[in-house]
Each structure stands twice: as structure tokens, then as C-alpha cells.
Amino acid sequence: xxxxxxxxxxxxxxxxxxxxxxxxxxxxxxxxxxxxxxxxxxxxxxxxxxxxxxxxxxxxxxxxxxxxxxxxxxxxxxxxxxxxxxxxxxxxxxxxxxxxxxxxxxxxxxxxxxxxxxxxxxxxxxxxxxxxxxxxxxxxxxxxxxxxxxxxxxxxxxxxxxxxxxxxxxxxxxxxxxxxxxxxxxxxxxxxxxxxxxxxxxxxxxxxxxxxxxxxxxxxxxxxxxxxxxxxxxxxxxxxxxxxxxx
Amino acid sequence: xxxxxxxxxxxxxxxxxxxxxxxxxxxxxxxxxxxxxxxxxxxxxxxxxxxxxxxxxxxxxxxxxxxxxxxxxxxxxxxxxxxxxxxxxxxxxxxxxxxxxxxxxxxxxxxxxxxxxxxxxxxxxxxxxx
Numbered sequence: 118x119x120x121x122x123x124x125x126x127x128x129x130x131x132x133x134x135x136x137x138x139x140x141x142x143x144x145x146x147x148x149x150x151x152x153x154x155x156x157x158x159x160x161x162x163x164x165x166x167x168x169x170x171x172x173x174x175x176x177x178x179x180x181x182x183x184x185x186x187x188x189x190x191x192x193x194x195x196x197x198x199x200x201x202x203x204x205x206x207x208x209x210x211x212x213x214x215x216x217x218x219x220x221x222x223x224x225x226x227x228x229x230x231x232x233x234x235x236x237x238x239x240x241x242x243x244x245x246x247x248x249x250x251x252x253x254x255x256x257x258x259x260x261x262x263x264x265x266x267x268x269x270x271x272x273x274x275x276x277x278x279x280x281x282x283x284x285x286x287x288x289x290x291x292x293x294x295x296x297x298x299x300x301x302x303x304x305x306x307x308x309x310x311x312x313x314x315x316x317x318x319x320x321x322x323x324x325x326x327x328x329x330x331x332x333x334x335x336x337x338x339x340x341x342x343x344x345x346x347x348x349x350x351x352x353x354x355x356x357x358x359x360x361x362x363x364x
Numbered sequence: 365x366x367x368x369x370x371x372x373x374x375x376x377x378x379x380x381x382x383x384x385x386x387x388x389x390x391x392x393x394x395x396x397x398x399x400x401x402x403x404x405x406x407x408x409x410x411x412x413x414x415x416x417x418x419x420x421x422x423x424x425x426x427x428x429x430x431x432x433x434x435x436x437x438x439x440x441x442x443x444x445x446x447x448x449x450x451x452x453x454x455x456x457x458x459x460x461x462x463x464x465x466x467x468x469x470x471x472x473x474x475x476x477x478x479x480x481x482x483x484x485x486x487x488x489x490x491x492x493x494x
Contacts, residue, residue, distance in 0.1 A: 144385045163403035193437035210467045217471045229412040243406040254394035286450045315465040322472035
């Protein structure tokens with residue numbers, strides 16, 4: 118066992134040398150390699166979300182897809198957006214969704230089947246939409262990669278200053294130098310109030326109510342129980358007795 | 365590229381080697397965003413579970429975010445090409461925040477529907493049908 122492991126480890130440089138013969142390591146662009154890795158995981162897990170029948174597995178694939186998209190954001194130079202994607206989307210929204218799955222995952226709802234005709238129709242519509250979008254994506258002319266010295270150091274400072282209403286980042290290339298650039302203080306305030314309202318509204322909508330009328334799930338459960346029918350019969354006979362006594 | 369393959373019989377090797385050695389452009393990101401968007405739209409149309417529809421919405425918003433970040437990226441921008449700059453990243457941030465808010469409200473509505481109708485099958489939500 119140990120000898121086979123050692124032998125395989127010993128042959129690893131040979132494998133790398135053979136790979137290097139096919140593809141010189143010096144010419145490999147590791148940015149592209151990581152991009153392909155994250156893009157493959159994101160797209161495969163997005164398709165797996167569509168194809169999965171079980172809602173718990175759909176949530177798991179969605180977590181993987183969103184986390185890989187955060188990796189794509191890091192590779193595109195948007196470190197703060199990638200970190201927020203991991204913290205808010207993967208850490209917050211998906212946990213919320215998983216709680217929803219757990220609260221509603223009764224046996225008949227874990228896997229709700231879709232008819233094959235609907236699947237076929239959705240596949241055709243999706244293929245047509247994807248064809249249109251890919252055609253538009255390849256119309257965008259390839260942008261060249263600038264020298265690394267031109268790229269600003271990664272920092273969250275420009276985003277924070279822009280959210281405070283002050284722009285310290287470089288103006289976009291091609292924009293006139295004298296253009297007044299607005300900050301994002303007003304949208305920031307609007308979003309903060311919006312989040313507060315949404316928090317209150319969600320807590321109001323999802324609160325545990327004390328109902329006078331029985332829930333539909335209780336009615337469905339009690340309509341088949343023989344004990345309850347016996348109790349109802351006893352109650353009706355008792356009311357008959359009372360009405361008979363009053364007569 | 366022929367000297368790289370070294371007479372290998374695989375036709376995919378030159379394409380794969382070209383993908384690995386050439387820099388990533390904005391079109392690569394747009395392709396990923398298109399695939400995520402299409403998967404989300406199909407997921408929204410196909411799933412009968414209300415939470416599955418919610419996951420489709422998340423995928424659609426995520427695909428749009430990929431496009432925003434790609435158009436704002438300093439690493440994918442060429443000389444003289446117009447880009448969104450920082451605006452794209454901030455729009456992506458706002459999309460993430462609004463998606464969180466939307467998921468909270470939609471989940472509350474789903475739980476309310478589940479409490480009242482004892483199901484999450486959206487085909488059974490026909491109380492408002494005329």
C-alpha cells in the first residue's frame with residue numbers, strides 16, 4: 118500500500134513533465150485556469166439546480182453556484198463585491214432559504230414532480246433564450262488585458278467613499294474629464310430604510326398567529342381520524358341532549 | 365498551437381490549451397452570466413415548489429450581477445474602452461442587498477401560504493383565480 122503510494126508520488130514529476138510537454142507551464146495563464154474552474158462549477162451547479170427534483174439538493178447546488186460566482190468576482194477585481202456575495206448571499210439569503218426548506222419540507226413537498234411536457238417546453242424556451250444571449254455576448258468585442266501597473270490596488274476605500282457621496286476613484290475611460298460624478302449617499306440611505314421596512318414586514322408576515330378558525334392542515338388531518346369523528350358524534354349527541362332538555 | 369499538441373490525437377487539446385493560455389476577456393464573463401440567467405429563468409418557469417421559484421430568482425439576479433461586475437472590472441478593460449468603473453460594482457452591491465430583502469419577504473409570504481393552505485405547490489394557489 119505504502120509502496121504504491123510512494124511509487125505514484127515518484128511518478129508525479131513524470132506526469133507533470135508530460136503535461137509540460139503538451140502545455141508549457143510558463144505559458145499557462147493561471148488567471149484563466151482559475152476562471153475556468155469557477156465558471157465550470159458555477160454553471161454546472163446552476164444547471165443542477167434546474168435538473169434536481171429534491172428541494173434540499175437544489176438549495177445545496179445553489180450554495181455551490183453562488184460561492185463559485187463569488188470566486189468569479191474576486192478574479193474580476195471586485196474583491197468587496199465578492200466578499201459581500203459570500204457574506205450576504207451565501208451566509209444570509211441561502212441560510213434563510215434553507216430555513217424555509219426545513220420549515221416546509223413535509224414528505225409530499227420535498228420532490229414535486231414536473232410533467233415531462235413542461236420540461237420539454239421549458240428546455241426549448243431555455244435553449245432559445247441561451248442562443249440569443251450567447252450571440253449577444255460574443256458580439257462584445259474582446260477587451261485587452263491592461264498592464265498590471267495600470268490597475269489600482271485592491272481596496273474597499275473607493276466603494277466606501279462613493280457610498281458616502283465622495284468619489285475618489287478614477288473616472289471611467291472615455292468619459293469626459295469635466296463630468297460631475299455623483300456619489301451614492303441617497304441610494305445608500307434608501308436601501309437602508311428599505312431593509313428596515315422589509316425586516317419589519319417579513320417579521321409581520323411570518324409571525325405565529327393565534328387563530329380562531331382551525332388551520333387547513335388540521336382540518337385535513339382531523340377529517341380522516343375516527344377518534345375525532347367519535348368526538349364530534351359525542352358533541353352532537355350532547356347538544357341534542359341539551360336541546361332536548363330545554364324543550 | 366500545433367507545436368503544443370505534440371501530435372496528440374485529441375482535437376480538444378488545442379482549444380483547451382488556447383483557453384488556458386489566453387487571457388480572460390469580458391465575453392467569457394458574459395457567457396457565464398447568460399448561462400446563469402437562462403438556468404434561473406427555466407428554474408422559475410419549471411419548478412412547482414415555491415422555494416424552487418425563489419431559487420430561480422436568485423440565479424437570475426446572480427447572472428445579472430456577473431455581467432455588472434464584468435463590465436466594471438479593471439482587469440478586463442482595454443485601453444480606450446469604456447467601462448462602468450466603480451458604478452458597476454456598486455450596482456452589484458445594491459442588487460445583492462435588494463435580493464436579500466426580496467428573499468426575506470418572499471419567504472415570509474411562502475410560510476404564510478404554507479400555514480393557510482398546507483402546501484407549497486404554487487399550482488394549488490388558485491384562490492384569486494377569477
